[in-house]
Amino acid sequence: DQQVxxxxxxxxxxxxxxxILNCDYTNSMFDYFLWYKKYPAEGPTFLxxxxxxxxxxxxxxxxxxxxKSAKHLSLHIVPSQPGDSAVYFCAAGKTGANNLFxxxxxxxxxxx
Amino acid sequence: DTGVSQDPRxxxxxxxxxxTFRCDPISEHNRLYWYRQTLGQGPEFLTYFQNEAQLEKSRxxxxxxxxxxxxxxxxxxxxxRTEQGDSAMYLCASSSTQGARSYGYTxxxxxxxxxx
Numbered sequence: 666d667q668q669v670x671x672x673x674x675x676x677x678x679x680x681x682x683x684x685i686l687n688c689d690y691t692n693s694m695f696d697y698f699l700w701y702k703k704y705p706a707e708g709p710t711f712l713x714x715x716x717x718x719x720x721x722x723x724x725x726x727x728x729x730x731x732x733k734s735a736k737h738l739s740l741h742i743v744p745s746q747p748g749d750s751a752v753y754f755c756a757a758g759k760t761g762a763n764n765l766f767x768x769x770x771x772x773x774x775x776x777x
Numbered sequence: 778d779t780g781v782s783q784d785p786r787x788x789x790x791x792x793x794x795x796x797t798f799r800c801d802p803i804s805e806h807n808r809l810y811w812y813r814q815t816l817g818q819g820p821e822f823l824t825y826f827q828n829e830a831q832l833e834k835s836r837x838x839x840x841x842x843x844x845x846x847x848x849x850x851x852x853x854x855x856x857x858r859t860e861q862g863d864s865a866m867y868l869c870a871s872s873s874t875q876g877a878r879s880y881g882y883t884x885x886x887x888x889x890x891x892x893x
Contacts, residue, residue: 669819671819697878699881701881701884706886707886708781708868708870708884708885708886708887709820709868709884710884711880711881711882711883714878714879714880714881716878754819754820756819756881758877758878763808763810763825763827763832763833764810764822764825764833764835765820765822765881765882766822767819767820767821768819769817769818769819770819
């Protein structure tokens with residue numbers, strides 16, 4: 666069963682605008698979440714994380730929001746740049762476990 | 778440090794053959810993970826090592842799969858009697874104990890296996 670879901674396979678955004686990527690999860694035991702970015706022919710690259718004790722974490726142009734009651738998180742990229750074009754994966758983990766559960770990814774295209 | 782290295786980058790094999798992949802993690806990282814990614818899916822956990830000890834295996838890891846990390850440094854993943862369903866990208870990742878939650882894993886570029 667898919668415990669982490671990314672329901673939008675793709676997203677196109679104009680350069681300079683905001684990109685919002687969404688992720689839902691089903692397991693309430695998850696207590697930390699991460700976003701990864703993946704370019705073709707490369708492995709996923711860590712982008713930003715958030716603990717379940719927070720509802721927001723910001724790093725430069727990237728902000729992750731967590732809504733625990735809705736079991737939903739989102740990644741905001743402002744302003745979007747063409748170099749942000751990649752596949753973005755949401756991942757979740759839980760204390761005491763040694764693996765991450767990944768969503769199926771959202772392909773972001775930033776149009777110049 | 779050049780990050781996580783995986784070898785080979787691509788492997789084409791005939792059904793029924795055995796294949797072995799190698800992963801060299803970041804030297805300071807004591808944790809090593811193998812994941813598998815198929816087309817249109819996210820990475821799926823296969824197995825986890827802390828130093829040389831294999832501490833967790835997914836049910837995805839059938840008895841045809843075996844992984845080792847003999848001296849707590851590099852790791853190998855072997856698939857015996859390959860099947861077409863084994864065709865996938867095999868990703869290796871490493872992390873420190875303290876950093877996994879906050880900084881995630883560092884992934885290698887993967888080994889793409891095609892079974893014909």
